[in-house]
Amino acid sequence: MKGSKGSLYDDLKRRILTMELDPDEDLDEVALSERYGLSRTPVREIFRRLEGEGYIEIRANRGARVVPMNHSTLRQFFLVAPMVYAAIGRLAVQNFKPSQMSDLKDTQERFRDASKSGDPLSMVVENNRFHEIIGEMSGNVYLQPSLGRLLIDHARIGHTFFRPRNDDMRKRLRIAVEHHDCFISAISGHDEDAVVDLVFEHWELSRENMEMFIAPQGMKADALVGDN
Numbered sequence: 013m014k015g016s017k018g019s020l021y022d023d024l025k026r027r028i029l030t031m032e033l034d035p036d037e038d039l040d041e042v043a044l045s046e047r048y049g050l051s052r053t054p055v056r057e058i059f060r061r062l063e064g065e066g067y068i069e070i071r072a073n074r075g076a077r078v079v080p081m082n083h084s085t086l087r088q089f090f091l092v093a094p095m096v097y098a099a100i101g102r103l104a105v106q107n108f109k110p111s112q113m114s115d116l117k118d119t120q121e122r123f124r125d126a127s128k129s130g131d132p133l134s135m136v137v138e139n140n141r142f143h144e145i146i147g148e149m150s151g152n153v154y155l156q157p158s159l160g161r162l163l164i165d166h167a168r169i170g171h172t173f174f175r176p177r178n179d180d181m182r183k184r185l186r187i188a189v190e191h192h193d194c195f196i197s198a199i200s201g202h203d204e205d206a207v208v209d210l211v212f213e214h215w216e217l218s219r220e221n222m223e224m225f226i227a228p229q230g231m232k233a234d235a236l237v238g239d240n
Contacts, residue, residue: 020048021058027165028067028078029140030133039068046131063185066161081165091168092163094215097143101207104149105199113200116145120192126187135174140167142192150200169222184217191217 027033045055059076062068070076118142119142126134141162147159191214198206 017050017054017058020044020050020055021061023209023229024062025067026133026137027169029164030136032169033078033216035078037078039076039078057129066157066164077110078084079164080167085165086169088166089162090219092158092214093166096155096158096162097211097215098208100147100150100152100155100210101199102193102204103152103155103209104146105202105204107151108149108199112145112149112187113196116142116149116196116199119145123192124189127185132171132174135192136167136171139174139188142195146195146199166222170218173218173221181221184221188217 024033024039033039039059041052041055041059044050045052048055059068059070063070063076065214067079068076069079119138123135123138123142126138143163143166144160147156149157150156153158173181173185173188176185191210195207195214198210
């Protein structure tokens with residue numbers, strides 16, 4: 013597979029967000045160089061860019077790895093995410109540009125199409141991009157890096173949200189699509205309070221599913237025993 017620095021960058025982001033690459037997984041610089049037809053220097057440049065954005069870690073003499081998730085980082089995620097999302101939403105109302113609103117609407121259409129076709133990988137990517145754009149709308153150089161880091165783990169923890177297994181999960185996914193439409197309307201209408209209320213509704217919609225991923229219900233002992 014031949015590619016470019018841009019395609020390597022996009023592919024690694026997508027594979028990390030969709031859990032195709034596991035947390036803490038090592039990245040093979042040589043293999044990626046060969047796969048994308050690049051020398052090792054541009055691959056290292058991509059690694060440094062992704063490290064700056066919170067996707068990977070580069071360790072001295074040990075190479076690059078996907079940023080890990082552990083008990084400490086998950087606890088911090090659940091404590092801080094709603095606060096950062098709410099602040100970002102309020103600032104987005106104050107500072108958004110028409111071109112950003114156009115991008116947000118286009119991204120929502122791609123997210124809607126992916127939800128209709130049942131494409132979980134595209135849903136993860138487009139949902140992440142939707143919230144990235146809201147971060148860009150905020151125009152805040154301090155909050156945007158925090159948002160970017162939160163969205164990485166939100167996508168990884170919540171990826172099962174986009175693979176509904178029952179009617180309740182499918183209903184939640186439909187509501188998530190509707191929430192995005194409401195975000196667009198509220199931001200366009202300069203309604204800060206409506207955006208903040210939506211942030212917390214949207215958070216609660218996915219929080220239960222994320223908790224199920226972290227601490228799934230245990231199997232009953234009799235489920236492990238076949239019929240005699």
